[in-house]
Amino acid sequence: MKNLNLDYLESFRVVIASGSFSAAAERLQLTQPAVSLQVRQLEKSLNATLIERVGRKARPTAAGSALLSHAEQINAAVTSAVDAVAQQTNGTAGRVRLGTGATACIFLLPPILRALRTALPSLEITVTTGNTAEIAKAVEDNTIDIALVTLPVSGRSFEITPVMDDEFVLIAPRAMALPARITPAVLASKPVLLFEPGGNTRRTADEWLARGGVSLKPLMSLGSVEAIKEMVRAGLGCAILPGMAVPAKATPRDLVVRSLSPKLHRRLAVVIRRDKRLDRGLRQTLAALKALSAKH
Template structure:
């Protein structure tokens, strides 16, 4: 790149395209001697003859033809770089490609994305949802910029930052009697709905039942947390779900929340390639997601309080 003059390259392209030094000079609003000088300087810089005169036409040499092929790519890269810098100059923040699970996308991300949008109106964020393994693979292949996914996650090239512990709970119709301590054994005799197999949410629930000595066959498996809540509200059974899915639910009157015993949680982490170049928009998005760790304890304490109240209420009904 040192001493390589883009203006000289453009002059060369114009001379070849027009077949004339004079015509190129008119297009570039330069004198004909100035155009000739730029071509000589470019040839001297590259150490080759680029243009030969055949009659009245200026034609590229073999070396000139090869340079012409590179010139189009150089122009495209330079244009992209200038467009990118123009976005920064006008305050544009660029694009961020974020991958996460459906539950986090629905119940955790909206206020975060709303605040980012308020602070940075030109920031473009695209969100993809799927299983953790698919999201991590896309990050590794640079198809996504970062992810907010459930642990465990591994990869030497990945920077993994745990930010939030999300406690699992049982939700049940108000008329369903559950004990104060909702164990795997206590649920084994009840109709239980679970998230569909294949994702971390179902894996975590299955492992909890297995540790309790229960091989549970759910009465229904669904791919949507909202669908599961509707089924529970309709009285079709109880369900084990991530706490964030019910913490601020507007339809809490249709079901009761109970803590699990022993308690169960998943850890959400921000995942990004260690070698990822952080433009301002991506840097601000990573910062906003990592800030989840700062408010996590207060949220979990609030949920624990709600669950204790629900458990005492359930126990009171059982004693009546």
């Protein structure tokens, strides 16, 4: 055990998680020869071959699998030890770079971030907004630590945890005449505002309309849910929005909110790299976001 170098162990773990030495080198911000040397030194210290190549993919040997089964526990123990020391010195909780959509940032994150700041006053939090594809790419590139985005998301390096369903609704000026059921056919005859193209929210709305046999050209496409709501309040048309954007208690009296028929939902998920090292702040942020599943 005294010969087990933690940096070498981490390099081995990342090689297996990423499937190659070159990909591991990029994630670890090392050269490929440096990563290869660290793995060889680890193999030498343990007197075992830990990695074998199957085609182009690096896979663990039986000995490597045995070591890998303990690596997460070792990593967690080390992280816990570092956290304990930090609490006794400067109380630091680290930095969290969070990515999400603009709607979730406005209507979902504030109480979560307030609770995190209360629990961890020294935690540095930065929030980046964008569409799912942009945020997922940033997580993959390790420029964002954790994301709360709309599914679908794909990536072999991701741990994806669905946490809540958000029902889409129609908002309209109270003076607009609407039938009992809001179907795609109904909206074909109305002036409609939608999110700008490119994100999962717009794609979801377009697919719902298409399933109803409607190819709708929106009156306007905007990138801000608040701008869409103001346009609707001004009487320019109606809009399809995520339900979280129009909470019942905060809906203006001059707007009406109606369910769609058939109902339409989007699913939000927490996305993080499988090989991401969780310090105290990131671990508590991950737990807070996953706790959304118990509230919705």
